[in-house]
Amino acid sequence: MKNGHAWRRSLKIAYHNKLIVEEANRRYHCAWLFLTLTVRNVEGGELRQTISDMMKGFNRLTKYKRFDAAVLGYFRALEITKNHEEHTYHPHFHVLLPVKKSYFTRQVIY
Numbered sequence: 001m002k003n004g005h006a007w008r009r010s011l012k013i014a015y016h017n018k019l020i021v022e023e024a025n026r027r028y029h030c031a032w033l034f035l036t037l038t039v040r041n042v043e044g045g046e047l048r049q050t051i052s053d054m055m056k057g058f059n060r061l062t063k064y065k066r067f068d069a070a071v072l073g074y075f076r077a078l079e080i081t082k083n084h085e086e087h088t089y090h091p092h093f094h095v096l097l098p099v100k101k102s103y104f105t106r107q108v109i110y
Contacts (some may be wrong), residue, residue, distance in 0.1 A: 015073055021096075030072055030098040037095065041088035051078065051091050058093060071100040 037058070042050045051088055058076065061067055075096040080089050 017075055017096075020075075021098075023074070024098050028072060028098065029101060031101045031103060033097040033099055033103075034094060035095040035097060038090070038092040041086065041090045043088055047080070047089050047091065051080075054078075054091060054093065058095075070099055070103055072100070074098075 021032075037054070039050060039054060062071075064076070077094045078091060079094060080091045082089055
């Protein structure tokens, strides 16, 4: 269970994200993609390095021309779940991507 501070922080982040999404919709009339990026579960001693590798990989992804051409921005959240039976951790990203509506109708692959 989250402590009170973490819960209030997540509500504040969600509220600010909502405002940004609403403004993006008004300004750019964009569509949205929800992307989940995962890796295999890791033991506790590997978690820090795995997260570092994931951050580097995500940053590389955002530098690809096709990504840059298709995506207007992103929200990225790191979530780590624990497998209590195997004592492993499952770090993964949830990513919200605003794209031009033409993303779904264009024949050109970005």
